Amino acid sequence: MGQFRCQRIAYLKAMRIGTARIDLQGQPAGEVTEAAAIIARDELVRNRMIIFRNAATHYF
Template sequence: MDDLNDKPEAQPKRTPERELIELYPNCFNLKKPRPLKVGIRQDLLAAGHASKLVNSVMYGYCQRIAYLKAMRIGTARIDLQGQPAGEVTEAAAIIARDELALLRPVKSSKPKPPHRNPHPF
């Protein structure tokens, strides 16, 4: 580094979860997730990945707001290689919508009191 202001680029923290996600770049996309194949957890286990790690990755990935928004009826699901593997059903889309509603802040249904001007004149 020639200049005092030069800093090495920040690298994402290396975790087992991130490493597993990076093994399947055509499947896991943190910026623009696509619905995953039904049974993809079993595919990851069959590939030799530890159950605890797979569960952690699947939960963290599939509970993200962007993933839940991607779960729309008829949207293609993808396998580990990013190939089409089924479609999102109406039931799955409803579950995702309900999960998304739980993650979003709920606006109070209680009406706000009218604003009172402390200086009426």
């Protein structure tokens, strides 16, 4: 099975264990697993680190 990763902040924040997943056609596609929620959390942390690092290089 292929894997699609979305990096939109709102999508990543919505990835909570047990919440419903919806496919691209708007149909139910199961629930967010613990593993998927952890990956989303880690991606958010990585994105924040990049933003802060980039901001620091422009202001200091």
